[in-house]
Amino acid sequence: MATTIDDDQQGGINRRDFIYIGTAAFAAIGGAAAMWPLIDQWNPDASTLSLASIEVDLAPIQPGQAITVLWRGKPIFIRNRMPEEVEKAKAVDVKELKDPDAEVIGTANLPATDANRTKPGKEKWLVMIGICTHLGCIPKGQSAGDEKGPYGGWFCPCHGSAYDTSGRIRMGPAPRNMEIPPYRFVEDTKIKIG
Amino acid sequence: MSNESIASVTHEPGSFEHTYQPKTAFTRWLDARLPVIRFAAHFMAMPTPRNIKYVWAFGAILAYFLVVQLYSGIILAMHYAPNSAIAFDSIEKLMRDTSYGWLMRYTHVVGASLFFFAVYIHMFRGMYYGSYKSPREVLWMIGVAIFLCMMATAFMGYSLVWGQMSFWAVTVITNLFSSFDSIYPGLGTAIVQWIWGGFSVDNPTLNRLFSLHYMVPFVLVALVALHVWALHVVGSNNPTGIEVRDVKKETLPFHPYFTTKDMFAIAAIAILFAYIVFWMPNYLGDVVNYEPANPLKTPPHIVPEWYFLPFYAILRAIPSKLGGVIAMFGAIVVLFFIPWLDTSRVRSCRYRPIFKWLFWVFVFDALALGYIGSQPAEGSWVFWGQVFTVYYFVHFLVLMPLVGLIETPSPMPESIEDDVKRKAKSTQPQAVPAE
Ligand code: HEM
Ligand code: FES
Numbered sequence: 001m002a003t004t005i006d007d008d009q010q011g012g013i014n015r016r017d018f019i020y021i022g023t024a025a026f027a028a029i030g031g032a033a034a035m036w037p038l039i040d041q042w043n044p045d046a047s048t049l050s051l052a053s054i055e056v057d058l059a060p061i062q063p064g065q066a067i068t069v070l071w072r073g074k075p076i077f078i079r080n081r082m083p084e085e086v087e088k089a090k091a092v093d094v095k096e097l098k099d100p101d102a103e104v105i106g107t108a109n110l111p112a113t114d115a116n117r118t119k120p121g122k123e124k125w126l127v128m129i130g131i132c133t134h135l136g137c138i139p140k141g142q143s144a145g146d147e148k149g150p151y152g153g154w155f156c157p158c159h160g161s162a163y164d165t166s167g168r169i170r171m172g173p174a175p176r177n178m179e180i181p182p183y184r185f186v187e188d189t190k191i192k193i194g
Numbered sequence: 195m196s197n198e199s200i201a202s203v204t205h206e207p208g209s210f211e212h213t214y215q216p217k218t219a220f221t222r223w224l225d226a227r228l229p230v231i232r233f234a235a236h237f238m239a240m241p242t243p244r245n246i247k248y249v250w251a252f253g254a255i256l257a258y259f260l261v262v263q264l265y266s267g268i269i270l271a272m273h274y275a276p277n278s279a280i281a282f283d284s285i286e287k288l289m290r291d292t293s294y295g296w297l298m299r300y301t302h303v304v305g306a307s308l309f310f311f312a313v314y315i316h317m318f319r320g321m322y323y324g325s326y327k328s329p330r331e332v333l334w335m336i337g338v339a340i341f342l343c344m345m346a347t348a349f350m351g352y353s354l355v356w357g358q359m360s361f362w363a364v365t366v367i368t369n370l371f372s373s374f375d376s377i378y379p380g381l382g383t384a385i386v387q388w389i390w391g392g393f394s395v396d397n398p399t400l401n402r403l404f405s406l407h408y409m410v411p412f413v414l415v416a417l418v419a420l421h422v423w424a425l426h427v428v429g430s431n432n433p434t435g436i437e438v439r440d441v442k443k444e445t446l447p448f449h450p451y452f453t454t455k456d457m458f459a460i461a462a463i464a465i466l467f468a469y470i471v472f473w474m475p476n477y478l479g480d481v482v483n484y485e486p487a488n489p490l491k492t493p494p495h496i497v498p499e500w501y502f503l504p505f506y507a508i509l510r511a512i513p514s515k516l517g518g519v520i521a522m523f524g525a526i527v528v529l530f531f532i533p534w535l536d537t538s539r540v541r542s543c544r545y546r547p548i549f550k551w552l553f554w555v556f557v558f559d560a561l562a563l564g565y566i567g568s569q570p571a572e573g574s575w576v577f578w579g580q581v582f583t584v585y586y587f588v589h590f591l592v593l594m595p596l597v598g599l600i601e602t603p604s605p606m607p608e609s610i611e612d613d614v615k616r617k618a619k620s621t622q623p624q625a626v627p628a629e
Pocket of ligand 2: 132133134135136137156157158159160161172173174
């Protein structure tokens with residue numbers, strides 16, 4: 001059972017075509033499969049993914065004060081807001097906001113009200129990831145003397161993004177509100193982040 | 195050079211016949227097996243327009259800086275520790291304790307700056323004399339690819355210091371990719387975490403940047419080889435922009451005429467290089483990078499090295515995150531297309547009465563963007579950044595195609611020879627190669 005010259009000339013499917021196509025398909029699929037580990041090795045590794053959660057004691061933070069803690073290599077802003085700051089944050093109409101989403105990690109389409117960005121009964125505590133959603137600088141506003149920007153919350157000096165007292169973007173190039181990490185109150189003045 | 199060596203050149207257009215004759219038994223033996231010497235002889239005899247100016251020496255100057263960066267970099271890597279806990283200290287130790295460590299580092303730092311200085315002159319030269327036009331499109335495009343690779347390399351190298359500016363430059367630039375979140379939610383974040391190898395810029399990020407900073411320069415070497423190959427196929431452009439018609443009258447072999455000229459130019463640049471390395475090594479850098487990286491504190495004013503400033507200004511000019519990223523990369527990508535955006539058939543700005551001025555306006559625009567990039571993104575700087583960014587694109591996308599159609603070129607010489615003779619008449623008689 002030999003392939004005759006006629007087979008080739010007639011343009012019919014012969015064994016050589018089959019071998020070409022088979023080889024090309026093998027190389028393409030095999031190549032793609034071999035590429036995946038090369039790409040995936042750049043992803044966060046197991047030890048990074050399993051980074052433990054942290055507990056933070058809020059008791060020493062006086063009204064109007066703020067602290068910064070590190071979680072997963074990211075700064076977490078914790079602010080004990082003054083009543084007027086909370087009022088100001090609540091008074092904002094969500095429709096006016098540049099980003100109407102609450103940006104609470106693990107939720108979707110939650111309106112960006114101040115209530116949604118805090119825990120019920122604990123509205124004075126704002127716990128959020130202190131990273132500007134523009135290009136990742138750390139906004140000013142944690143220390144007493146810092147410039148807080150026109151909305152009284154935080155101001156990112158890198159490219160001029162201004163956040164309100166709920167950490168929502170109000171002005172400048174940043175597209176989104178600063179994110180709220182997963183956390184819960186384990187005691188009245190103690191939270192667990194992560 | 196003696197007349198005989200010129201006379202041995204044939205009159206065929208396009209190339210000098212190479213005249214390599216192996217003289218010893220060994221070279222004859224080698225020539226029959228691997229004709230490298232023949233190749234080099236042929237290569238170095240490339241017919242080069244005799245009217246090119248010193249701005250044409252910047253190609254050779256760039257080759258010199260590539261070699262300087264490679265050898266100084268390989269030495270730095272022998273002392274550098276790519277681990278976020280000790281990277282900064284390893285460089286301080288190199289600077290203080292290692293014999294001549296400071297010299298190795300400053301050579302690499304200042305070398306990078308002058309490398310960019312040279313590449314910008316080289317590119318502006320190409321723009322002024324229309325060196326990107328047919329048949330040099332591929333040559334030009336490989337050049338743009340080289341420029342991109344240089345920028346990637348320098349950016350990654352700067353990050354290795356792991357100072358405050360390194361850390362925050364990496365943070366800001368890698369975060370550019372998070373703008374893809376506005377195309378498909380989560381996509382940008384996934385890309386950024388993949389680049390970081392974590393949830394923030396950290397040790398895994400530093401390790402991969404080091405590996406790539408070592409690797410990309412060798413890609414650069416390969417691209418430079420292609421660039422020079424393409425140059426040998428189409429030949430050098432010249433200040434008239436007119437193609438060579440008569441190889442014998444209008445060109446000289448690259449070696450020894452232009453090797454000598456280029457060596458002289460390299461020597462001049464090397465003096466400047468040494469001056470900066472020894473007397474003002476930190477002048478071009480930012481002091482903030484002598485502070486170790488601190489992920490909890492952003493410096494009040496993040497600025498890249500001077501050679502990135504115009505692009506940084508474009509990035510910041512656009513009020514939308516994705517828009518800024520697109521504009522910044524677009525500013526480089528547009529360069530790939532200028533061989534087709536320029537509709538004028540005249541290459542050299544010497545004979546383009548309108549575009550000549552627009553060229554200088556563009557140079558001014560680029561410098562202005564550079565200055566704006568160094569200023570805080572506040573007040574009127576934002577506005578001016580937008581004005582000059584718009585002009586940057588208008589230059590390439592509107593003026594280049596339009597002016598080529600409406601401009602009447604000024605009278606041009608018949609040929610390079612004609613131009614050279616006219617010049618010779620107006621000054622004193624010059625040596626003419628044997629006819
Ligand atoms: C295209 C060529 C290259 C360019 C433009 C370049 C550019 C740079 C720049 C701008 C820095 C930061 C300097 C500073 O502020 O201290 C740097 C650092 C460094 N480069 Fe390169 N580089 C090149 C090639 C190489 C090569 C081939 C190596 C070999 C491994 C290398 C190894 C290093 C090391 C170890 C550092 C960190 C030490 C230091 O910053 O002094 N570079 N490079
Ligand atoms: S990183 Fe905050 S405004 Fe750009």
